Amino acid sequence: MQPDSMSISAFLKARRAALDPADAGLPPVHNRRRVPGLRREEVAQLAGISVDYYIRIEQGRAQGISPPVLDGLARALRLTGDEHAHLRNLAEPPAGHDRGHLPVVRPQIRRLLDAMDPRVPAHVVGPGLDYLAWNRLGADLCFDLETLPPDRRNAPLLVFLHPERRSLHPDWDDVAAETVAALRSETGRHPSHPRVRDVVAELLDSSAEFRELWQRQQVREKLTGRKRIRHPEAGVLEVTYETLQLPVDEGQTLCTYTVEPGSPSEAVLRRIAALRQTSPAA
Missing domain, CATH: 1.10.260.40 (lambda repressor-like DNA-binding domains)
Structure with a gap:
């Protein structure tokens, strides 16, 4: 390329x-x-x-x-x-065959999600920061993720184009800046991927806040860090996230969230798990 x-x-x-x-x-x-x-x-x-x-x-x-x-x-x-x-x-654009459709998550990865400790929310993210799969607690942490059409299960679109979801992020400004920096990184890693281009184009067209942040040209991989999440039914918790590249699955990343043992956040996470114990997995 x-x-x-x-x-x-x-x-x-x-x-x-x-x-x-x-x-x-x-x-x-x-x-x-x-x-x-x-x-x-x-x-x-x-x-x-x-x-x-x-x-x-x-x-x-x-x-x-x-x-x-x-x-x-x-x-x-x-x-x-x-x-x-x-x-x-x-x-030096990476070699690869960028495709427009949403990637398929292998059954082995789905089994891995389901087999994780029930106190560990997790999901798989694809090019353009789409949510591709998750375990039950991962769906609950993202609240109502399963009710959205597949092409709207996208982190940047949810951050900027769904005002009702802003309350999920007590530190929305920080989350917005980090999300834009991560999406900018995606454009370098998948320069010709139609999904990446479509997400950027929609946000540039629809969100003045995104346009302002996009012009800063900031780049940051979301590999590890901490953030606060406000669950509408269980309360606010602080999580540590870790991301792991799936080398066999091009462009896919496994994201996990943990909380400090014995902390108030652990109690919130338990309440979230109790709210929807029978929620179906993706």
């Missing part, structure tokens, strides 16, 4: 504008900067490439950017590991 030159351009411009010259190790300047962030000349110098070559990269006119140059740009712009990986994905 060809590099996504326009996405590389937008990403580099945003990261360059967001970086404080002092954080990049540059000496202070006495004349006032017209725009925030680093100048192109400074990025080129820090990356060890010519100014002309960096300008061509940022304008989307460079082809075949080598790994050492990408590494130099990552160092110059102080990219995080997730941002560095995203830049490589844009410049």
Whole structure:
């Protein structure tokens, strides 16, 4: 696949504008900067490439950017590991056969979900951050996930286009920013996947909040972390999430949630489990 030159351009411009010259190790300047962030000349110098070559990269006119140059740009712009990986994905799109339909979760993975400890909510996420499968407690934690059509069981769509679900996230602003950063990462990992493109296009068209966050060009893999969830019937709990890539199943990730033993959150989780013990699995 060809590099996504326009996405590389937008990403580099945003990261360059967001970086404080002092954080990049540059000496202070006495004349006032017209725009925030680093100048192109400074990025080129820090990356060890010519100014002309960096300008061509940022304008989307460079082809075949080598790994050492990408590494130099990552160092110059102080990219995080997730941002560095995203830049490589844009410049060297992963090989694969992106398909438009929702992926199929293998029966073995469904059995794994059902066999998990009944106190561990879990689900499988696919390209574009679609919820593909879950265990009973995972469905309850996402509240009413099973009542939605399959193409609406999508984390970004639920966060931005379902106002009634905002109450599920006491820290909605943080969740929204993290979700956008994770979806941005998806566009680099699955650059030609129709589902990823459709989700981004719908959100850009329908949500001003999403558009504002999308323009920041922030990238972050949601591999592990903590968040609070307000279940409408059981209360608020704080969970730790872990995500595991399923290497046999392209683009699929297993997500699990746990709570601190003996904590108030564990009591809330038990109440959730008790509310719908007979809820069918996906």
